[in-house]
Amino acid sequence: MHLKYESFVREPLVDNSKDYHQVSEDIVSPIERKPGRMWYVGFIFSLILLGFGIFSVSWSVYWGLGTWGVNRTVGWGWDITNFVWWIGIGHAGTLISAILLLFRQGWRTGVNRAAEAMTIFAVMCAGQFPIWHMGRVWDGFWVLPLPNSRGPLWPNFDSPLLWDVFAISTYFTVSLLFWYSGLVPDFALIRDRAKTKFRKMAYGVASFGWTGTAKNWQRMEALALVLAGLSTPLVLSVHTIVSFDFATSVIPGWHTTIFPPYFVAGAVFSGFAMVNTLLVITRRILGLEEYITIGHLEAMNKVIVLTGSIVGVAYLTELFISWYSQSWGEMAAFQWRIMGPYWWSYWAMMTCNVVSPQLFWVKKLRRNIPFTFVMSIVVNIGMWFERFVIIVTSTYRDWIPGSWSYYSPTWPEVGFYLGTFGLFFTCYFLFAKYCPVIAIAEIKFVLKTSGENYKKKMEAIDAMDTQEFIDSVHSHHDEAHHEVAAH
Amino acid sequence: MAIKKFAVAAYDDEDVLFPAVSKVRHSGYKIHDIYTPFAVHGLDEAMGLKTTDLHIAGFIYGLCGTSTAVGFISWIYTSDWPINYGGKPHFALPAWVPITFELTVLFAAVGMTLTMCYLNQIMPGVKKHVFHPRQSDDMFVMAIELNSHTSEEAALAFLRSTGAKEVNVQVAESGWWYGRWDKKEPYEALNPG
Numbered sequence: 307m308h309l310k311y312e313s314f315v316r317e318p319l320v321d322n323s324k325d326y327h328q329v330s331e332d333i334v335s336p337i338e339r340k341p342g343r344m345w346y347v348g349f350i351f352s353l354i355l356l357g358f359g360i361f362s363v364s365w366s367v368y369w370g371l372g373t374w375g376v377n378r379t380v381g382w383g384w385d386i387t388n389f390v391w392w393i394g395i396g397h398a399g400t401l402i403s404a405i406l407l408l409f410r411q412g413w414r415t416g417v418n419r420a421a422e423a424m425t426i427f428a429v430m431c432a433g434q435f436p437i438w439h440m441g442r443v444w445d446g447f448w449v450l451p452l453p454n455s456r457g458p459l460w461p462n463f464d465s466p467l468l469w470d471v472f473a474i475s476t477y478f479t480v481s482l483l484f485w486y487s488g489l490v491p492d493f494a495l496i497r498d499r500a501k502t503k504f505r506k507m508a509y510g511v512a513s514f515g516w517t518g519t520a521k522n523w524q525r526m527e528a529l530a531l532v533l534a535g536l537s538t539p540l541v542l543s544v545h546t547i548v549s550f551d552f553a554t555s556v557i558p559g560w561h562t563t564i565f566p567p568y569f570v571a572g573a574v575f576s577g578f579a580m581v582n583t584l585l586v587i588t589r590r591i592l593g594l595e596e597y598i599t600i601g602h603l604e605a606m607n608k609v610i611v612l613t614g615s616i617v618g619v620a621y622l623t624e625l626f627i628s629w630y631s632q633s634w635g636e637m638a639a640f641q642w643r644i645m646g647p648y649w650w651s652y653w654a655m656m657t658c659n660v661v662s663p664q665l666f667w668v669k670k671l672r673r674n675i676p677f678t679f680v681m682s683i684v685v686n687i688g689m690w691f692e693r694f695v696i697i698v699t700s701t702y703r704d705w706i707p708g709s710w711s712y713y714s715p716t717w718p719e720v721g722f723y724l725g726t727f728g729l730f731f732t733c734y735f736l737f738a739k740y741c742p743v744i745a746i747a748e749i750k751f752v753l754k755t756s757g758e759n760y761k762k763k764m765e766a767i768d769a770m771d772t773q774e775f776i777d778s779v780h781s782h783h784d785e786a787h788h789e790v791a792a793h
Numbered sequence: 794m795a796i797k798k799f800a801v802a803a804y805d806d807e808d809v810l811f812p813a814v815s816k817v818r819h820s821g822y823k824i825h826d827i828y829t830p831f832a833v834h835g836l837d838e839a840m841g842l843k844t845t846d847l848h849i850a851g852f853i854y855g856l857c858g859t860s861t862a863v864g865f866i867s868w869i870y871t872s873d874w875p876i877n878y879g880g881k882p883h884f885a886l887p888a889w890v891p892i893t894f895e896l897t898v899l900f901a902a903v904g905m906t907l908t909m910c911y912l913n914q915i916m917p918g919v920k921k922h923v924f925h926p927r928q929s930d931d932m933f934v935m936a937i938e939l940n941s942h943t944s945e946e947a948a949l950a951f952l953r954s955t956g957a958k959e960v961n962v963q964v965a966e967s968g969w970w971y972g973r974w975d976k977k978e979p980y981e982a983l984n985p986g
Binding site: 460466495499510517519527 | 827828829830831832833836837842844847848851855865869870873874876878885889891892894895896898899901903905906909910912913914916917918919920921922926927928929930931969973974975
């Protein structure tokens with residue numbers, strides 16, 4: 307029998323004594339209970355936000371984009387800022403599920419399901435902005451390469467904006483497949499436990515009739531590994547392509563080669579922050595503190611301090627290069643960013659993204675839950691300002707001083723943004739009610755190596771010195787040999 | 794498919810399951826299948842199953858995506874509707890890399906997932922026999938096919954000797970069918986419990 311051993315240096319991924327059945331019980335029982343009052347309050351509040359968003363968007367479509375604050379000089383305002391912000395948030399899920407799977411990071415099992423769900427909802431929110439930004443949204447299908455009666459006239463395949471269409475729709479599809487294929491066995495568990503007729507029927511359909519045969523698991527694992535391998539470059543490509551929307555133009559402040567890695571780091575930064583925001587609350591309300599441990603939150607805080615520092619280096623590099631270029635336009639753009647009429651957005655970005663995450667070098671703060679929660683929100687405010695700074699403060703003073711302008715959003719733009727929060731949280735509340743927020747089958751898979759009670763059993767082995775251990779293993783072997791010899 | 798008779802053994806520990814699998818195989822019983830709540834690594838090898846070629850299918854789907862993107866865009870830009878963008882070349886391969894990459898990933902992911910569903914015979918509306926209600930929870934369930942020549946008692950006694958916590962004989966549909974999970978199938982009336 308092979309030895310399952312993991313060093314004590316790694317803290318347990320599942321606290322307290324759990325067996326397989328207890329894991330199912332802990333994670334599925336919130337789905338089988340009636341939701342608490344907090345859930346209803348949150349859900350209804352999200353629906354109200356969503357309703358306001360729908361109203362704002364309808365208003366913008368009916369009256370046209372003249373209702374927005376964007377103008378000839380600042381063509382992209384809150385809409386594209388929010389688009390980049392949401393799509394950035396939508397990077398954490400696939401990073402956690404794909405890249406950490408390839409790196410064999412066991413701690414991902416506690417958080418990947420919720421993070422992937424968050425990714426999918428964030429991408430749905432992000433997708434709204436370019437669509438409604440089109441103005442004449444009924445012509446939106448023109449971005450698709452469909453045969454048509456206009457020539458046929460095709461979209462511009464050389465344009466980063468069209469690359470974005472492909473990147474984001476592919477990313478959404480692949481994330482959805484990855485997420486749902488993981489959910490199938492867990493739905494089968496809920497189905498097999500179900501006491502009510504409706505639940506048995508609904509989860510029977512949702513589980514695709516999964517029964518968990520050895521061959522089925524083998525193929526499922528093969529699929530998960532290849533999807534992880536495909537999603538890893540995919541997740542990097544998506545924000546790279548988003549950054550091309552800016553970097554391939556000739557506007558000072560946008561025209562830089564640093565954008566792709568800088569955008570990807572920023573995306574991971576904000577995505578992990580959003581995962582922390584959601585999980586700190588989810589683990590508390592659903593009582594999953596033993597599965598999403600402080601160790602998990604600390605691991606994510608470590609990623610936040612790393613990516614926050616990368617983003618900080620990128621900001622400083624941009625400043626240096628604008629001076630080093632000795633190009634008047636470049637230098638002016640950055641001078642205005644720092645000291646112009648939008649100085650407050652630049653400094654909000656610098657404080658939230660570069661200065662405050664550095665506090666996470668302190669271990670006590672990394673493991674402090676209220677602090678983690680506050681920081682996760684600060685980081686996302688900072689990342690929103692980053693996109694605002696890039697988009698608005700690069701365009702509001704263009705090449706002709708006569709057309710310099712100032713941009714502030716109008717209520718439909720703000721309402722649209724609030725509406726995407728409504729969409730996001732409506733989806734998340736439904737997810738938390740009807741889906742297992744932790745990948746049950748994957749937790750069971752790591753339970754015997756990383757569960758606290760199983761790790762304790764290894765203390766006896768840990769106490770032995772090396773020679774003693776080798777002898778004990780050999781004596782086992784010898785016994786086996788003797789048996790064979792006796793036969 | 795066909796309704797058959799099975800001897801079913803439920804184990805509560807994968808470390809007991811592995812030796813049991815090899816004992817069952819050595820004794821000449823035919824394992825219909827083993828149902829586990831999570832992916833138990835090495836079980837496929839222990840059962841003598843071949844590795845899957847699903848990833849090769851994924852590679853081929855990926856190639857289809859690559860060629861679709863390059864073929865389609867180059868046809869449009871060099872022959873169907875060439876557009877002059879500031880004197881840039883019509884055949885602008887570097888500019889097509891992003892879309893080509895995305896379509897490669899899209900085709901591979903969608904194709905592989907559908908192939909996995911097809912091979913595993915899973916789809917909304919599909920129903921299969923569940924040998925043990927806790928096979929998706931904490932039980933590792935082995936089903937052995939019985940025929941007119943095998944003694945039920947001997948099979949159950951043998952399974953019990955391999956460390957099974959529960960053993961019984963069940964009549965079951967061996968394949969899949971369309972059905973509702975909240976409805977009992979007629980043949981299930983023959984089974985205990």
